[in-house]
Amino acid sequence: xxxxxxxxVLVTMVMAVFRAIKGPTVYDRILAVNAFGTLTVVLIxxxxxxxxxxxxxxxALVYALINFIGTIAVxxxxxxxxxxxxxxxxELGDI
Amino acid sequence: MLHAVxxxxxxxxxxxxxxxxxxxxxxxxxxxxxxxxxxxxxxxDVIDHEGHPIHLTVRAFLYWPWLxxxxxxxxxxxxxxxxxxxxxxxxxxxxxxxxxxxxLGQVVYANSITLTPGTVSIEVDKDIITVHALTRETADDLxxxxxxxxxxxMEAHPDSHDPLVQTTKGPVQ
Amino acid sequence: xxxxxxIVSWGxxxxxxxxxxxxxxxxxxxxxxxxxxxxxxxxxxxxxSAIMAGLMFQAGLSIVTVKLGLIIIFIMFTGPxxxxxxxxxxxxxxxxxxxxxxxxxxKKRQEEGKASSKT
Numbered sequence: 075x076x077x078x079x080x081x082x083v084l085v086t087m088v089m090a091v092f093r094a095i096k097g098p099t100v101y102d103r104i105l106a107v108n109a110f111g112t113l114t115v116v117l118i119x120x121x122x123x124x125x126x127x128x129x130x131x132x133x134a135l136v137y138a139l140i141n142f143i144g145t146i147a148v149x150x151x152x153x154x155x156x157x158x159x160x161x162x163x164x165e166l167g168d169i
Numbered sequence: 170m171l172h173a174v175x176x177x178x179x180x181x182x183x184x185x186x187x188x189x190x191x192x193x194x195x196x197x198x199x200x201x202x203x204x205x206x207x208x209x210x211x212x213x214d215v216i217d218h219e220g221h222p223i224h225l226t227v228r229a230f231l232y233w234p235w236l237x238x239x240x241x242x243x244x245x246x247x248x249x250x251x252x253x254x255x256x257x258x259x260x261x262x263x264x265x266x267x268x269x270x271x272x273l274g275q276v277v278y279a280n281s282i283t284l285t286p287g288t289v290s291i292e293v294d295k296d297i298i299t300v301h302a303l304t305r306e307t308a309d310d311l312x313x314x315x316x317x318x319x320x321x322x323m324e325a326h327p328d329s330h331d332p333l334v335q336t337t338k339g340p341v342q
Numbered sequence: 343x344x345x346x347x348x349i350v351s352w353g354x355x356x357x358x359x360x361x362x363x364x365x366x367x368x369x370x371x372x373x374x375x376x377x378x379x380x381x382x383x384x385x386x387x388x389x390x391s392a393i394m395a396g397l398m399f400q401a402g403l404s405i406v407t408v409k410l411g412l413i414i415i416f417i418m419f420t421g422p423x424x425x426x427x428x429x430x431x432x433x434x435x436x437x438x439x440x441x442x443x444x445x446x447x448x449k450k451r452q453e454e455g456k457a458s459s460k461t
Contacts, residue, residue: 075352079393082359086385089366093378101375101432108424109369109382112417113362116390119413123397131409132187138413142420146427153431186412189405244388247380248361251368260377260441283422283429286383289376291429301429301439303380 076124083117104148111141172216175223177207219273225324232323236281239316243285243307250304259305267296268317274324281316351399358392365389375432376439379425386421390414 087110094106115134122130184199185191210216218224250258269275279290279298287307292299302308361384368381391414398410 075355079355079359079396082363083393086362086366089363089370093369097375099375099432099437101428101435101437102378104428104431105375105378105382106369108428109365109385112386112390112421115413115417116358116362116393119394119397119410123400128401128406128409131406131413134413135187135409135416138416138420142416142424145424149424149427149431153434183412186405186408240387244361244384247368247384248364251364251371251381251384256371258372258377260374260439262439262441279426280419280422283383283425284387284418286380286387289379289383289429290426291376291433299433301376301379303377 076120080117080120080124083113083120087113087117100152104145104152107148108141108145111137111144115141172218172221172223173207173211176210176216176221177203180206219271222273225273228323232319235319236284240285243287243310246306247286247303258303259308260301260303261305261308262291262299262301263308263312264297264299265311265317267298268321269296269324270321271324274320277324278317278320281320282311285316347399351396354392354396354399358389358394358396361385361389361392374440375437376429379429383421383425386417386425390417 090106090110090113094103094110097103097106115138118130118134118137122128122134180203181199184203188195188199207216210220215221250256267275267278269278275293275296275298279293282288282290282298282300285307287303288311289301290298291301300308300311302311365381365383365385368384369378372378372381394410394414398407401407401410
């Protein structure tokens with residue numbers, strides 16, 4: 075049954091990768107990669123149960139946080155072309 | 170001060186739950202790192218009723234069950250839309266007004282909007298939230314203002330009726 | 343008792359897998375980036391949470407349950423923030439959403455140039 079769940083997660087990952095490759099705009103790709111990150115968190119947790127080693131959950135926790143930071147950083151970079159000071163004059167910097 | 174102590178307790182509880190070891194050395198390391206983090210957060214001046222909203226705790230636990238139910242309903246709705254053969258979507262962008270008094274309440278409201286599938290908050294400008302809705306049902310659901318009302322009743326305005334926040338710097342706006 | 347827990351757990355896992363695949367299908371089928379965000383929202387909320395809850399019932403009451411709950415909380419708190427950041431970046435980057443009702447069109451967003459940064 076755990077195998078079936080991980081198969082479902084893998085199928086969804088393939089769909090996300092399809093969108094990341096095909097996606098017409100860069101935002102589609104970021105969205106797909108973000109969804110892929112969530113799926114990775116789920117897959118790591120399920121794999122921990124599949125192999126009977128719940129220590130994998132720590133990796134899943136860290137990956138959830140890294141995924142969030144990564145999406146924010148890439149969105150910000152694509153929007154402003156840099157990570158530093160705000161470019162628009164007002165509060166555009168704190169996204 | 171209350172917020173700093175509470176933040177320290179929460180962080181130490183997190184340490185205990187994540188490590189699972191109750192040995193003297195590791196507990197000592199945990200206390201040390203919690204102390205460093207609370208000190209850094211104090212220096213950054215982020216420990217206030219906005220960065221660490223303990224005054225919302227009780228009401229947040231009253232709000233979450235309703236939010237979870239709403240999320241499940243919206244999930245089922247959007248899943249049916251996606252799985253149906255002709256995909257009856259009517260995407261729309263509209264502006265809605267949030268009635269929350271504090272920025273924290275607005276953040277909670279905007280995040281709740283995004284968390285329910287079918288509606289995404291695109292932009293927050295003062296008290297106007299621009300929302301993208303996938304179908305007409307989700308848009309009408311949001312326009313009915315139920316979520317707005319519940320978030321408003323959840324966030325307590327700091328200077329009105331909350332005994333805990335009297336110790337902090339006062340109202341946000 | 344254990345049988346009931348097992349049934350609930352498998353039910354939640356099946357629901358989560360189904361929701362994940364539905365979200366993935368929506369990611370492919372829906373027409374533009376803003377609509378696809380709703381599909382990603384399905385993956386982020388009910389898909390991931392139902393699978394985590396199912397795993398919780400498998401694990402029983404231990405430190406593993408707490409960690410799974412923390413993962414759910416992290417995903418629930420960070421997911422909408424990331425989606426909002428992306429939606430805002432897309433809105434300001436000139437990705438105009440396909441709209442159904444023309445009178446509801448956000449004029450400003452339409453006029454903001456087509457300088458969409460494609461890769």
